Amino acid sequence: MDALTRKSYELRRDIIEMIHKSEAGHVGGDLSVIDILTVLYFDVMNVNPDNFKDENHDRFLLSKGHCADALFVVLGEKGFFDKQRAIDTFSQYQSEFIGHPNTDVNGVEINSGSLGHGLAVGVGMALAAKMDDRTYRTYVVLGDGEMAEGSNYEAMMAARQYRLDNLCATVDLNGLQISGTTDQVMSSALLAEKFASFGWNVIEAEDGNNCAQLVEAYKKAAACKGKPSVVIAHTVKGKGVSFMENEKKWHHGVMTQEEYERAVKDIEEVLA
Amino acid sequence: MNKITNRQAICECLLEKAKNDRDIVVVCSDSRGSASLAPFAETYPGQFVEVGIAEQNLVGISAGLAACGKKVFAASPASFLATRSYEQAKVDVAYSGTNVTLIGISGGVSYGALGMTHHSCQDFAAMSALTGMRVYNPSDRFQTTKLIEALLKDTEPSYIRVSRSATEDLYDGNMDFTLNKANVIADGKDVLLVACGEMVPYAKKAMEQLAAKGISAGLLDMYCLKPFDADTLVEKARDVKLVVTVEEHAPQGGLGSATAQALSSRCPKRLVEKNLPDEHLISGTNREMFAYYGLDDAGIVKSVEEAL
Incomplete structure (x- = not known):
């Protein structure tokens, strides 16, 4: 097993612990997006606790902010704060580790949580880089359910208008949202075509939970000049925990003790 | 002009x-x-x-x-x-x-x-x-x-x-300005007018017309709606009989509301809130609408006289 995949499964174990302790969070989406976050933070992006205040660090926005749980374990692992404290206090009384990204947590760029905001903010960040001739890149992670928000399409237009090749969106396309499949609720089947028709460079990761495929996708994005790129990551909601995979009830389900033990066992088996 | x-x-x-x-x-x-x-x-x-x-x-x-x-x-x-x-x-x-x-x-x-x-x-x-x-x-x-x-x-x-049309000059380039402090245009003994934006010149004219009628009015330019300068408001309202707010805004949540909130807790006082009504407004230029809804100088004078 390669180092990134190993890390993504170790972080899955952290997520399961955090979710079980807090009886909160969005476990299904955490497990679909964790490989994307792992690859971005441990392979692609130039951001760490030492350069976070520098003007030229890569920017990251989790537009699908309800998966803050996954972001917090990644930031903790990256050294922005004590990861175990995040796991122990997530969603608890007076904790800064609330259910959405916020700037009280070291490593978070801007407060988010309402869907459909991240891409426009990312456009502003990428524009600022162009204005100042800075080389940092801006990465925005969106959910496929979130793509029903119309504000995304305003941002997609502007990103192309200003040829923001320093902006890379990722859609965590797991095909499920709180009420059911995206096909039942609002289809995400034509997302690649939508981005392409808005003039974006579209890169599909057939297995969006495969770190090697994601690494390749982000290399292609960085190499593309003159337009923004999107990685459409075809993921599995609940990936890595057998009974959660592709089950809408695990959008934000709470595990029984027995379920928790089974989830840990599933992950430990992969790590072994 | x-x-x-x-x-x-x-x-x-x-x-x-x-x-x-x-x-x-x-x-x-x-x-x-x-x-x-x-x-x-x-x-x-x-x-x-x-x-x-x-x-x-x-x-x-x-x-x-x-x-x-x-x-x-x-x-x-x-x-x-x-x-x-x-x-x-x-x-x-x-x-x-x-x-x-x-x-x-x-x-x-x-x-x-x-x-x-x-x-x-x-x-x-x-x-x-x-x-x-x-x-x-x-x-x-x-x-x-x-x-x-x-x-x-x-x-x-x-x-x-900001408004679309030009507002009459009230100050000059050397005016005193402190962020979040209302500008005191005049002190008065009987009435305190509190206005913002395009309503301030109308309130100033009303103040002058009231003076001619023997009514002493003060005028606060409350450009800072939030944070609201309650300290200056209370200081200037303390010795008058009546406070009148004038704003180009609905009755809820604007200058009148903020004034009422501040006065009720710190300096209870008779208050008349002049604003646009909570209804579909008539058609017209902004000046015609101000006159129709009593937000111009004549309307302010009328409200003050009725209330006193």
Whole structure:
């Protein structure tokens, strides 16, 4: 097993612990997006606790902010704060580790949580880089359910208008949202075509939970000049925990003790 | 009569300040002409961003620019800026504390006969309700310039409403200005008039007409709706019999409401709130509408005499 995949499964174990302790969070989406976050933070992006205040660090926005749980374990692992404290206090009384990204947590760029905001903010960040001739890149992670928000399409237009090749969106396309499949609720089947028709460079990761495929996708994005790129990551909601995979009830389900033990066992088996 | 609008004053101020500040950025939503910001776009194309007719994008992009060190001024008609992009103002600007000044142009009933879609009679209320957002409605061009200069010195979010038409001069370039402190135009013994924005010149005329009738009126220019200068209000209201507020806004959540809140807890006093009614407004120019709804000098004088 390669180092990134190993890390993504170790972080899955952290997520399961955090979710079980807090009886909160969005476990299904955490497990679909964790490989994307792992690859971005441990392979692609130039951001760490030492350069976070520098003007030229890569920017990251989790537009699908309800998966803050996954972001917090990644930031903790990256050294922005004590990861175990995040796991122990997530969603608890007076904790800064609330259910959405916020700037009280070291490593978070801007407060988010309402869907459909991240891409426009990312456009502003990428524009600022162009204005100042800075080389940092801006990465925005969106959910496929979130793509029903119309504000995304305003941002997609502007990103192309200003040829923001320093902006890379990722859609965590797991095909499920709180009420059911995206096909039942609002289809995400034509997302690649939508981005392409808005003039974006579209890169599909057939297995969006495969770190090697994601690494390749982000290399292609960085190499593309003159337009923004999107990685459409075809993921599995609940990936890595057998009974959660592709089950809408695990959008934000709470595990029984027995379920928790089974989830840990599933992950430990992969790590072994 | 002054012909320079407050939006022109904003542009002139930003043109001047941008000479030595590459981080000043203006963002418009097909609104550079109506915001009088076209000269800025022409002079500093590298510090100007056009987002098209997309107000949510206007505010979201502004927040992203600000999060990377830019001092952003985002201008769009107040009607759309204060409501179409309300959630971006709440989350990306106010909650996130980004250095964005939202400029609501052609505020209140500036657009006159264009009707209710284009009026912004709830922008004070909407923006004041956002934690972290400051709300200003400057009166004349000199106060507007002082306000922009003051806002450039800090990094907190703000919403400013300006009118479409030019406001009569009340001050000059040497006026006293302290951010978040009301300007005291006159002290009075009988009545305190409290006004903001385009209503201040009407209130000043009313004050003069009242003096001719033997009624001594004071006048506060409460351009700072949030944070609201309750200290100056209470100080000036203490010894009068009546307080009258005048605003180009609906009855809920604006100058009258803030005044009532401050007085009721700190200085209970007879209060008359003059504003636009909570109903579909008549058609007309803004001046015709002010007269119809009693917000002009004659209407203010009438209200004072009735109440006294």
